[in-house]
Every structure is written in C-alpha cells, then in structure tokens.
Amino acid sequence: MQLSGKSNFPCFHNRAPTLDALLKHLTMKSTLDQFTKENEGFSSSNVAANGDISEQIVNNNDEGEAKQRAILLEWLNNTLPDLNLPLNASDEDLRMCLIDGTILCRILNMLRIGYVNEVGDSNQSTDLRTQKIKRFLAAMGNLGIPSFKESDLEKGSMKSVIDCLLTLRAQYKPTITTKSKSGSPRGSGSPRGTGSPRGQFSALTGEDRLKAVSESKLQRTSRSPIMSEPFAATVHSSGGHKFHEVFQVKPGRYADLPAAKISEMMKSNSLDNAPTQSLLSVVNGILDESVERKNGEIPYRVACLLRKVVQEIERRISTQAEHLRTQNNLFKTREEKYQSRIRVLETLASGTSEESQIVMNQLQHIKTERTKMEEKKKFEEEDLVKLTKENENNNLEISTLKQELEVAKKAYELHCSQMDTQAKDAKTTLEERLKELEHLLEDSKNEMKKLESYSESKYQRWNQKEQIYLSNMEFQFGALQELRFAFTSIKQEIMKAQKSYSEEFNHLGVKLKVIADASENYNSVLAENRKLFNEIQELKGNIRVYCRIRPFLLGQREKQTIVDYIGEDGELVIANPSKPGKDSHRLFKFNKVFGLAATQEEIFSDIQPLIRSVLDGFNVCIFAYGQTGSGKTFTMTGPTGATKENWGVNYRALNDLFDISQSRRSALTYEMGVQMIEIYNEQTHRIHDFSMSIICFLDLRTLGILTQLQPNGLAVPDASMQPVNSTSDVMEIMDVGLRNRAVGATALNERSSRSHSVVTVNVRGKDLKTGAALLGNLHLVDLAGSERVDRSEVTGDRLREAQHINKSLSALGDVIFALAQKSPHVPYRNSKLTQVLQSALGGQAKTLMFVQLNPDVNSYSESLSTLKFAERVSGVELGAARSNKEGRDVRELMEQFCDCYSSKFA
Numbered sequence: 001m002q003l004s005g006k007s008n009f010p011c012f013h014n015r016a017p018t019l020d021a022l023l024k025h026l027t028m029k030s031t032l033d034q035f036t037k038e039n040e041g042f043s044s045s046n047v048a049a050n051g052d053i054s055e056q057i058v059n060n061n062d063e064g065e066a067k068q069r070a071i072l073l074e075w076l077n078n079t080l081p082d083l084n085l086p087l088n089a090s091d092e093d094l095r096m097c098l099i100d101g102t103i104l105c106r107i108l109n110m111l112r113i114g115y116v117n118e119v120g121d122s123n124q125s126t127d128l129r130t131q132k133i134k135r136f137l138a139a140m141g142n143l144g145i146p147s148f149k150e151s152d153l154e155k156g157s158m159k160s161v162i163d164c165l166l167t168l169r170a171q172y173k174p175t176i177t178t179k180s181k182s183g184s185p186r187g188s189g190s191p192r193g194t195g196s197p198r199g200q201f202s203a204l205t206g207e208d209r210l211k212a213v214s215e216s217k218l219q220r221t222s223r224s225p226i227m228s229e230p231f232a233a234t235v236h237s238s239g240g241h242k243f244h245e246v247f248q249v250k251p252g253r254y255a256d257l258p259a260a261k262i263s264e265m266m267k268s269n270s271l272d273n274a275p276t277q278s279l280l281s282v283v284n285g286i287l288d289e290s291v292e293r294k295n296g297e298i299p300y301r302v303a304c305l306l307r308k309v310v311q312e313i314e315r316r317i318s319t320q321a322e323h324l325r326t327q328n329n330l331f332k333t334r335e336e337k338y339q340s341r342i343r344v345l346e347t348l349a350s351g352t353s354e355e356s357q358i359v360m361n362q363l364q365h366i367k368t369e370r371t372k373m374e375e376k377k378k379f380e381e382e383d384l385v386k387l388t389k390e391n392e393n394n395n396l397e398i399s400t401l402k403q404e405l406e407v408a409k410k411a412y413e414l415h416c417s418q419m420d421t422q423a424k425d426a427k428t429t430l431e432e433r434l435k436e437l438e439h440l441l442e443d444s445k446n447e448m449k450k451l452e453s454y455s456e457s458k459y460q461r462w463n464q465k466e467q468i469y470l471s472n473m474e475f476q477f478g479a480l481q482e483l484r485f486a487f488t489s490i491k492q493e494i495m496k497a498q499k500s501y502s503e504e505f506n507h508l509g510v511k512l513k514v515i516a517d518a519s520e521n522y523n524s525v526l527a528e529n530r531k532l533f534n535e536i537q538e539l540k541g542n543i544r545v546y547c548r549i550r551p552f553l554l555g556q557r558e559k560q561t562i563v564d565y566i567g568e569d570g571e572l573v574i575a576n577p578s579k580p581g582k583d584s585h586r587l588f589k590f591n592k593v594f595g596l597a598a599t600q601e602e603i604f605s606d607i608q609p610l611i612r613s614v615l616d617g618f619n620v621c622i623f624a625y626g627q628t629g630s631g632k633t634f635t636m637t638g639p640t641g642a643t644k645e646n647w648g649v650n651y652r653a654l655n656d657l658f659d660i661s662q663s664r665r666s667a668l669t670y671e672m673g674v675q676m677i678e679i680y681n682e683q684t685h686r687i688h689d690f691s692m693s694i695i696c697f698l699d700l701r702t703l704g705i706l707t708q709l710q711p712n713g714l715a716v717p718d719a720s721m722q723p724v725n726s727t728s729d730v731m732e733i734m735d736v737g738l739r740n741r742a743v744g745a746t747a748l749n750e751r752s753s754r755s756h757s758v759v760t761v762n763v764r765g766k767d768l769k770t771g772a773a774l775l776g777n778l779h780l781v782d783l784a785g786s787e788r789v790d791r792s793e794v795t796g797d798r799l800r801e802a803q804h805i806n807k808s809l810s811a812l813g814d815v816i817f818a819l820a821q822k823s824p825h826v827p828y829r830n831s832k833l834t835q836v837l838q839s840a841l842g843g844q845a846k847t848l849m850f851v852q853l854n855p856d857v858n859s860y861s862e863s864l865s866t867l868k869f870a871e872r873v874s875g876v877e878l879g880a881a882r883s884n885k886e887g888r889d890v891r892e893l894m895e896q897f898c899d900c901y902s903s904k905f906a
C-alpha cells in the first residue's frame with residue numbers, strides 16, 4: 001500500500017489541505033474547543049489521556065502484540081475497506097496508516113454524527129454506523145487508549161474523539177524516534193524489550209510524555225513554514241527515507257552523478273517530498289562545485305536539476321506566503337468574531353448582576369483568551385516578519401542564483417554552440433576526408449588492378465626471359481668450356497712468349513747498355529761536331545757572295561738579257577747586246593750563281609748550314625744587295641702573300657731555327673727573340689711594333705745606336721726583343737714590319753724600298769748537362785736599292801734618300817773589304833748600317849751576301865756597277881778561299897765529318 005508521507009492533521013500541519021475541510025465540518029459550537037485543542041487543550045488533554053493510557057496499557061501488558069495489531073487491522077479493514085490492509089501487515093504499514101492525517105480525518109468523519117460514507121453509501125443503516133463506532137470503541141479499549149462515549153458524538157462534541165485519535169497516533173509516533181536509535185520500529189525503549197507500541201508508550205512517564213509533546217510543539221513553533229514540510233514531519237517515512245538517500249550527495253559530486261540518479265532526483269515526487277534545506281543544499285552544492293571547477297561549466301543534466309530544484313523552492317515560498325496570508329485572514333476573522341462576542345456579552349452584562357458576574361467571568365476568560373491569542377498573533381506576526389525577511393533573503397539569494405544560473409547557462413550555451421560549430425566543422429572535415437579516402441580507395445583499386453595486370457604481364461615476360469636466360473646459360477656454359485680450352489692453350493702460348501720475351505729483354509738490355517754508353521759520349525760528340533761543322537763553314541769562307549739573277553717579269557719575256565753564261569763554279573759572263581764588240585763580255589766570279597730558274601728552296605738549302613751555326617753560338621749575317629726591283633725582297637722575304645713554298649730566307653731560316661732547337665731539346669734549351677728595325681736616311685727605327693703604319697712613319701722615334709756592343713751582341717738597345725716560340729710568332733712580327741716599312745713609288749719600281757730593313761734573331765742556348773751558355777745572332781738584311789742617283793730621276797728628298805743609301809752601301813763595302821784584307825782598322829762607324837751589323841761582320845761571324853741581278857738589257861749599266869761592287873767583295877774572299885792551300889781540302893773535311901757522324905749515330 002502506498003501511503004503519502006504528508007500529514008493533513010490540523011494540529012500538526014496547517015498547510016495540509018484536509019485541515020480546512022475538517023474545520024468546516026466541525027460545528028460552530030466546537031469552534032472554541034477546536035481552538036483550545038489546537039493550542040493548549042491538545043497538550044493538557046493529551047497528556048492526561050496519555051497518563052490514563054499508560055495505566056491501562058500496564059494493566060493489559062499480558063496481551064500480545066499480534067492480538068493488538070490484529071484488532072486494529074480488523075477494525076481498519078472493516079471501517080475503511082479501500083485501504084485493503086493485509087492481515088499480516090507489518091508494524092511499519094500500520095504505523096504509516098495511522099500517522100496519515102487523511103486516514104485519521106476519514107476515521108473522524110466516520111465517527112461524527114451525520115456521517116456520510118465517502119463511497120456515497122448514503123443508505124448505509126444507522127445500525128451499521130453504530131456498530132462501527134462500537135467496534136472502534138472496543139478496539140480502543142483493547143489497545144488501552146482512552147476513548148469517548150457515544151453520547152459525546154450525539155452532542156456534537158468532537159474534542160474527546162480527536163483526543164482519542166491523537167492518542168492513537170501519538171502511540172505510534174514515538175516508535176519513529178526509537179527506530180532511528182535502535183533500527184527497530186518498536187525500538188528499545190520498551191522496558192521488556194518487546195518493542196510493542198503499547199509497551200513503548202507505557203514506558204514513558206507522564207512527565208516525559210509532557211516533555212515530548214512540548215518539544216513537538218516547540219519544534220512546530222520554531223520551524224519556519226518553509227521548513228515545516230511533510231518531510232520534516234515524517235522524516236522516517238518511506239518517502240522521506242528515499243529523499244534522504246537521493247539528496248545525500250557528497251559535495252563536488254553532482255557533475256559526476258549518473259543520468260539515472262539525476263532523473264530519480266528530478267521526479268516530481270522526490271522534489272515535492274524533499275526538504276527545502278536539502279534543496280538549498282543541492283543548489284549550493286552545484287554552485288560551489290561550479291565555482292571550484294573554475295570553468296563555469298555545468299553539465300546539462302545538472303543544470304536541469306538545478307532549474308527544477310529552484311522551481312520547487314519558488315513554489316514552496318509562494319505556497320508559504322499564500323499560507324501566511326490565509327492564516328492572517330483567519331486570525332483577523334477570529335478577532336472580529338471575538339469582538340462581536342464581547343459586544344454580545346457586554347449587552348448581556350447589562351442584564352442581571354448574576355448573569356453579569358457570569359458574563360464578566362466569561363468575559364475575563366475571553367480576555368485572557370484574547371490576550372493569549374494576541375500573544376500568539378504577535379508570535380505569529382514576528383514569525384511572519386521573520387519569514388518575510390527570510391523570504392526576501394531567499395528571493396534575493398534566488399535572484400542571485402538565477403543570475404549566476406543565467407550566466408552559467410549562457411556560458412554553457414556558448415560552449416554548446418562552440419561545440420556544435422566544432423562538431424559541424426569536424427563532421428564536414430570528416431566527410432571530406434571520407435570522400436577523399438573513398439577516392440583514394442577507388443584509385444587504389446584501379447591501381448591494384450593495373451598492377452595486377454602489369455604483374456601478370458611481367459610474370460609472363462619474366463617467364464620468357466627465364467627461358468631465354470636458361471638457353472643463354474646453356475650456350476654460355478658451352479662457350480665457357482671452349483674458353484677454358486682456349487685459356488689453357490693461350491696460357492701455354494703466353495708461357496712460351498714470356499720465355500722468348502725474357503730472352504729478348506736480356507738482349508735489349510745489352511743493346512741498351514751500348515746506347516747508354518753512346519749517349520754518355522753524345523755531348524762530347526756534339527761539341528766535336530760543332531767544332532768540325534764550324535771548321536767546314538770557315539773552309540767555305542766566312543764571307544760568301546752568291547749571285548741570283550731575277551727572271552723576267554710578266555710582260556718582259558721578249559726583252560734581251562745581259563746574262564751570257566753561268567758556270568757551275570760561280571762564273572758569270574754578262575754581255576751588252578746593244579754594244580757588241582771585243583769588250584762586250586765581262587766575267588765575274590762568285591761562290592755560287594743562281595740562274596733564273598732557281599727556286600727559293602734551292603737558295604735556302606745552300607745557306608741552311610749557316611743557320612745551324614747560329615744555334616752553335618756564332619753570329620751570321622745574310623743580306624741582299626742589288627738595284628731596285630732586282631728581287632732583294634723576294635729572296636729575303638718572298639712575294640707578297642707568299643705560301644710556304646715561296647717563303648724567303650727569313651721565314652725559312654727562323655723555321656729552321658725552331659726545328660733544329662726542338663731536335664736538340666734533350667741536350668740543349670733555346671730562348672729566341674726577334675727585333676725588326678729599318679735604317680732610313682741614316683736613322684734607325686723600330687718597325688715591328690704592331691701599332692705602326694705608313695702614315696705615322698715620319699713621326700717615328702729615332703733609335704740610338706750604341707758605340708759599344710751589348711753582351712748579346714746587339715747595337716740597338718732601344719729596339720726591344722720580342723720573344724718568339726714558334727714560326728707563326730715570327731711571321732706575325734715580320735708581316736707587321738713589312739707593312740710598316742717606308743715604301744714609296746718611283747719610276748723604277750712600284751715597291752721601291754728606300755730604307756735598309758734588318759731582322760735580327762737573338763738565340764740563347766743552354767747545355768742541360770754542362771750548363772754552358774750559347775749566344776748567337778742572325779741578321780737578315782734587305783738593303784735599299786743600289787742604283788745610281790742620276791738614273792733615279794729624283795730630286796729633293798728623294799735625291800737625299802738615294803745619297804744616304806749609296807753612302808751606307810759604300811760603307812758596307814769598305815767594311816767588308818777591310819775585313820777581307822785583315823786591315824787593323826775596320827770602318828764600322830762610317831754608317832748606321834755597318835754599326836748595326838758590326839757584330840755580324842768580322843771575327844768568327846759568317847757573312848753571306850746575295851747579289852741580285854736584273855737581266856734586262858736596259859739595266860745593264862746598273863747591273864754592271866752592282867757586279868763590280870760584288871766583285872770587289874767576292875773576289876777577295878774567293879781568293880782567300882783559294883789561297884787556303886795549307887789547310888785541308890773542303891771535300892776531305894766533309895768526308896771526315898760524315899764518317900765521324902755515321903760512326904756515332906748510325
């Protein structure tokens with residue numbers, strides 16, 4: 001049976017809804033009694049009744065507890081069959097039934113006169129009701145509870161009836177207190193330890209019972225209406241017990257409560273039955289927990305619980321306020337009633353004195369009552385004020401809590417919205433990621449298919465390759481076998497070859513020893529060779545004169561020549577066809593005469609030994625002498641734009657120098673330098689500078705000529721040497737020099753040179769073994785034209801140029817003549833030309849002069865004078881060569897040299 005924990009009895013709970021209903025049914029006559037019962041009559045009568053009960057209970061101690069319970073259950077089931085209490089109902093069920101105010105009111109209504117059955121059984125017989133009343137009285141008698149009389153009911157006085165019911169209720173009520181101490185409904189307060197309600201109650205003395213009732217009253221008055229709730233009155237009821245368990249939560253644990261627990265707490269039943277103090281504790285606990293966690297976050301379910309609890313507190317406060325207003329109105333109504341009664345009584349008091357005395361007594365009594373009422377009212381008002389203040393404080397606290405709750409709610413909602421946003425973003429991201437993964441999965445599948453097909457094809461290819469490799473391996477294995485056989489045979493051949501090689505090496509070693517011995521003698525042989533070679537050159541003559549006859553040029557083929565005979569031993573006979581006669585033929589003798597058909601190569605091959613002498617450390621001078629246009633430049637340099645075949649003496653000589661120096665590099669190292677100057681009007685100029693040109697010719701700086709030769713044998717110090725390493729370097733320098741030469745047009749030759757061109761090659765050699773130095777100079781001179789002045793048809797500057805040319809050529813002839821005569825004085829200083837060529841003229845120097853001859857009959861006289869100049873030089877020299885009869889014959893020396901050379905190097 002489910003019983004409500006609320007007590008509706010007016011004495012204990014003013015806010016119970018059944019109180020007003022009960023009071024309305026009471027008669028006006030019993031109003032004063034009712035008032036007395038609620039205030040003081042209850043305690044005194046109750047105490048008195050309890051005292052009687054205790055005596056009766058003591059007298060009936062022998063009756064069993066089961067019998068008492070059975071009697072009470074029987075009566076309750078008969079009277080209120082809808083309770084449907086089982087015969088074996090427990091003491092707790094019985095207790096819960098009897099302390100229920102509603103049930104007590106129903107019992108009271110049933111007992112009072114004019115009772116109408118709740119179920120609407122208006123036809124119920126009076127006998128039945130009387131029988132029920134008698135049964136109740138009998139049950140009370142059995143329980144030893146002071147009862148009432150049926151006449152009291154007939155009179156309409158309910159005081160004794162209410163006292164009886166309160167006693168019955170009070171009998172069960174102490175067991176509650178006892179239970180909390182002993183854990184048994186009957187408690188340990190029974191002196192016998194039986195725990196029966198009667199025994200327990202009887203164990204209390206009258207004073208104790210009075211004290212208990214007073215405490216109950218004191219509790220009632222000291223508690224605020226808010227706190228005087230059903231739960232407070234029925235702390236140990238089943239519902240209260242449940243609330244106690246539900247709200248016994250340790251501080252700081254609300255956030256961790258499971259949802260089921262919070263749902264249980266939020267049940268309307270739980271919240272309705274929970275004490276306000278517990279609800280406030282819940283609110284404070286949640287807020288403290290929120291503050292302690294410092295993040296303001298309150299789980300949603302806890303926030304719901306908080307809202308629910310606050311709503312419950314608000315509801316209770318409003319209910320209590322309503323109740324206080326009702327109570328106040330009630331007190332005002334009562335006061336008005338009392339005032340009207342006082343006025344009636346005062347009217348009556350004006351009647352008889354006796355009645356007046358009685359009325360005065362009653363009035364006094366009423367005044368006393370009124371004073372008490374006023375005191376009570378005062379207490380109530382104070383209570384009201386306290387409650388109002390408390391209500392205000394609570395409202396204030398609630399508003400604060402609401403604000404905090406609102407703030408917490410907003411923070412929570414903000415947090416929730418952020419979480420929602422994050423969740424949406426995360427969801428979107430995850431969906432995108434899912435799509436990507438799906439695409440990837442699709443791609444992977446496709447890739448896997450491709451790989452499978454590829455691996456399949458590759459597997460087949462590998463199989464094919466394996467077959468090929470196997471066949472190849474078989475083939476290679478066969479080849480390997482062949483190679484092994486070949487290797488064995490080759491090995492044997494190598495062994496044989498090794499043997500023959502070792503024998504050959506031994507033989508070569510012997511030969512190498514011979515070569516080493518020969519090489520040790522090489523330098524001495526080389527020195528001897530140089531000595532012998534020089535002796536040969538000396539035997540040929542240190543001054544040689546060759547004659548070269550220029551061929552007719554294009555357009556001169558039909559002209560008469562002056563050349564009558566050319567002998568192999570250097571004889572030349574010229575004749576003047578225009579003056580035939582006895583003296584028309586003249587004989588000239590040279591070292592050698594080159595005819596019209598002589599090539600450049602033939603010319604050079606004859607002078608090549610002199611070039612070798614330069615590398616042996618001797619000075620050599622080669623110059624061309626002849627009239628303008630006789631072919632001097634052609635012989636010394638070659639034609640303009642000459643190929644290697646037409647190279648003149650200059651190029652060939654320098655080329656030969658480089659070739660011979662290269663062939664000697666194992667024994668000698670050479671450094672070469674070239675300078676190119678020209679002597680014009682007895683002034684010396686450097687012409688190989690690349691920046692020179694014909695236009696700037698007259699502004700050229702005049703070079704000084706040293707009176708004493710330098711250590712290198714040069715007489716023109718200012719004309720710096722240009723180092724050369726190859727034939728191309730030399731050709732480049734010469735080309736620039738030739739372009740810069742002073743060339744002017746004359747009537748005789750379009751390239752008539754009026755200056756002496758001197759190319760000097762300085763050679764420095766070093767013997768790698770002995771360290772001895774060799775120094776040689778080669779002078780290659782292209783002389784100016786030797787024609788006579790009166791034929792050149794020039795005057796002024798041209799005439800002065802011709803005079804300077806004739807003077808220098810005469811000086812050259814004088815020097816050579818003096819050298820040939822071994823004259824003590826050689827007139828080198830008579831011209832710039834002889835000064836420049838001083839080192840190459842005389843001493844051990846070798847001089848070779850080409851006498852260039854123009855065969856044209858028109859140039860007969862110029863050719864004749866040229867030949868006479870050459871005769872003067874060559875005649876002396878040739879004579880000297882011929883007079884060297886005490887010396888060895890040239891031919892013999894040559895043979896001796898050749899024998900020596902072949903024996904050393906063959």
Ligand SMILES: Nc1ncnc2c1ncn2[C@@H]1O[C@H](COP(=O)(O)OP(=O)(O)OP(=O)(O)O)[C@@H](O)[C@H]1O
Binds near residue numbers: 549551553626630749
């Ligand atoms: N041996 C030769 N064979 C063919 N042509 C020649 C020969 N000698 C000279 N010549 C030609 O004759 C002309 C004159 O020669 P070249 O200029 O060498 O004379 P030159 O004596 O140097 O004159 P100059 O005194 O004016 O310098 C040139 O055209 C040249 O090519």
